[in-house]
Amino acid sequence: MPEIKLKxxxxxxxxxxxxxxxxxxxMxxxxxxxxxxxxxxWIVVTAKKATIITSEMLYQQVSDLLPGFEAVKSRKFIETLKTILKTEKIxxxxxxxxxxxxxxxxKLQKAIKKVKYVSVxxxxxxxxxxxNEILLIKKSCNxxxxVFNEIRKEIKPGMTEIYIADRIMELLYKNGTGAAFTPIVAGGINSGYPHHINSEYAIKNNDLLIIDLGARLKGYCSDLTRTVILGKIPELCDKVYNLVKLAHNEAIAAVKPGIKASFVDKKARFLINKEGFGKEFTHGTGHGVGLEVHELPSVNSTGNAILKPxxxxxxxxxxxxxxNFGARMEDTVLVTENGREILTRGAK
Known part of the structure; x- marks a missing residue:
């Protein structure tokens, strides 16, 4: 696997x-x-080879785990780097x-004669x-x-946001995964904040409850949000909940290779704007998921990335x-050769 990525x-x-x-x-x-x-x-990568610079403590471990790489012991990484550059005529x-x-x-700028900068x-x-990465992400999503389906069965009025978040963490570990991030549990008026900080608020009947959680398996993340309805909610809450659900479904249906990420955002935003809630949709429609829970591509109004399998x-x-309140629905989605696969579909 490392050799494939190196190539x-x-x-x-x-x-x-x-x-x-x-x-x-x-990372x-x-x-x-x-x-x-x-x-x-460190790893020094050229068009033909890759050289690992490591400490004496890690040298044997790195050499055993990465036999396809040349490893060099070093106490002064920058000096060793200079030697490699000179030897390889870089x-x-x-x-x-x-x-x-x-x-x-x-330090690198001072030690190396010519240093060039790149980003992303x-x-x-x-x-x-x-x-292999897709397989790990799928398992993380599962x-x-x-965990969501388990916690959904347990939730009842009187539980605090912090208690529910802690219970989610416990369930993630019981499922053999870690947490990709601290779960967000936002009940009642707190659901009006996109990234609410969990509190001692005790959820009540007739609340909307946003639960945003993610697992991490062997470094790879998942991301899932559901808005849970507790009891009978007011008409406005019901309208907003169903509008978010519709926008979510429309945006997912738009996911396929060859389109701009911004088009997915446009599909969701159009419906929400049309119903007069555009100003209340305050973030992008999505983001990439992998080793980090937020990475490229950005799925927002300026997302120029072309979606690819x-x-x-x-x-x-x-x-x-x-x-007042808020509602959000989120799924992790794989772009396939012919469309998309919803990896978190099973959350009810």
Whole structure:
């Protein structure tokens, strides 16, 4: 698997005429190698080879786990990097400054004669998932669905948002996954905040309750939101809930390869605007999901990315009425060769 991803990176280096790229961000290292060592090593990638710079403590482990890579022990990573560049006759080192501290960026700039900057190098690679990544995301989604269905059966008036969120975390671990993020549980008036911070609010009969949760399995995330109706809700709540559901379904139906991500946003936003709630839809319709719960492509009004098979996105329109209530519905969706597959469909 690392060799396949390495080849993809090297092809991109050739296409962009990049001589050498330094990988030092822990998330990018995990993407490339599948090993989570919280950093602790760098990878120097050229068109022909990849060299790992690592500490003596991690050297044997890295060598055993990544036999297809050359590993070098080092106490001074930058000095070792300089030696590699000289040996390989590399004239320009390319880095992504957003993926490192200002201090490290300054040190590299001073130590290396020629440093070139690029951005969103790995993010664009990570947009299209491999078969193994898709399998892990599907399993992560299954866990999220199972947990939602379990917590839905348990919810009753009097429970606090914090209690429900803690219970979701417990269920995620019981399902063999971690949490992709702290669950959002927003009841009653709190559902009017898109990213409410869980509180001691005790849910009541006739509340709308937004539950936003995600699982993480071997690094890969899922994202799922449902709005739960407790008892009989007022007419306006019912109207908004059904409008969000309709916009959600219309947007998902639009997902297919070859269209702009912004078109998915447009489908949801058109219906919500038409009913006069446009100002209450305050965020994009979705985002990419993978190693991070929010990554490329962006599914919003300015999302220029063309959807391609293997991309995994969310579709999550919402309406939030200040000091009153809100509703949101979200699914994780795989772009397939002929359309889409809803990976979190089973959440009821």
């Amino acid at each position: 993809s990176i090297q092809n991109k280096l050739k296409a962009r005429k990049i001589e050498c790229f330094l990988v030092c961000d822990p 990018d290292l995990f993407y490339l190698t599948g090993i989570d060592l919280q950093g602790g090593y 004239k320009v080192l390319t880095i992504d400054p957003k993926k490192m501290s200002l201090g490290l960026g300054d 190098f790995f993010e664009s690679l990570r947009e299209i998932k491999t078969e 866990s999220a669905v199972n 293997g991309m995994v996105i969310t579709v999550e329109p919402g309406i939030y009425i200040k000091n």
